[in-house]
Amino acid sequence: QSVLTQPPSASGTPGQRVTISCSGSSSNIGSHTVNWYQQLPETAPKLLMFSNNQRPSGVPDRFSASKSGTSASLAISGLQSEDEADYYCAVWDDSLDGYVFGAGTKVTIL
Amino acid sequence: QVQLQESGPGLVKPSETLSLNCSIPDDSISGFYWSWVRQPPGKGLEWIGWIYYSGNTDYNSSLKSRVTISLSTSKNHLSLKLKSVTAADTAIYYCARVLVGYNGGQKLFYLDKWGQGTLVTVSS
Numbered sequence A: 001q002s003v004l005t006q007p008p009s010a011s012g013t014p015g016q017r018v019t020i021s022c023s024g025s026s027s028n029i030g031s032h033t034v035n036w037y038q039q040l041p042e043t044a045p046k047l048l049m050f051s052n053n054q055r056p057s058g059v060p061d062r063f064s065a066s067k068s069g070t071s072a073s074l075a076i077s078g079l080q081s082e083d084e085a086d087y088y089c090a091v092w093d094d095s096l097d098g099y100v101f102g103a104g105t106k107v108t109i110l
Numbered sequence B: 001q002v003q004l005q006e007s008g009p010g011l012v013k014p015s016e017t018l019s020l021n022c023s024i025p026d027d028s029i030s031g032f033y034w035s036w037v038r039q040p041p042g043k044g045l046e047w048i049g050w051i052y053y054s055g056n057t058d059y060n061s062s063l064k065s066r067v068t069i070s071l072s073t074s075k076n077h078l079s080l081k082l083k084s085v086t087a088a089d090t091a092i093y094y095c096a097r098v099l100v101g102y103n104g105g106q107k108l109f110y111l112d113k114w115g116q117g118t119l120v121t122v123s124s
Helices: none
Strands: A009-012 A018-023 A035-039 A046-049 A063-068 A071-076 A085-093 A098-101 A105-109 B005-007 B018-023 B033-039 B046-052 B057-059 B067-072 B077-082 B091-103 B106-114 B118-122
Touching (some): A009 A018, A018 A085, A046 B106, A071 A085, A085 B106, B018 B033, B018 B091, B033 B067, B046 B067, B046 B091, B077 B091
Parallel strands (some): A009 A105
Antiparallel strands (some): A035 A046, A035 A085, B005 B018, B033 B091, B046 B057, B067 B077, B091 B118
């Protein structure tokens, strides 16, 4: 049971916009910056967004993220077939004194 | 481009010690934090711990009594040892580079480079 709550699944048709939420608490999201990882099928996770809303070099600007209070969200606009993957939010947690991941959200392209 | 590569036995017997290495390219270790993360088959990600190139470590409290992470700068590799394993430790194990900083009072901690992962099965 993760301290970060994500919906287990999300879906959309090509071109649509999908949003994934990540809910935490004052000891994690409320205090530190949020990151997002994308895991394509049968591959290692990849850093998708860091420091709440920063994209690493090479990540398309179709991906955006934000944070407000103890919640964060990832948005994928102009959904493409290659976006079908699992998405994890992650953040440092002061209460656990460790790095925590959400349980992950599986994005399906309809 | 930092390329990390995990290696080690794919099968470990219950109660024994799981030992993995992660090769890190030359001149890439210094100044960085390094982590291990694992993923049971079909499940989510779990952070195991980190080590700073100076040798300081921090571990997931749920694994702290069983885990040791070490770094060899001369051999350019990161190591993981997990003792007294059970079937619950069956997972893909990833090594990753960690970037750490602070923005005001907020901690920046994220894994920017990952290895491809190695599956370790605990079974007799």
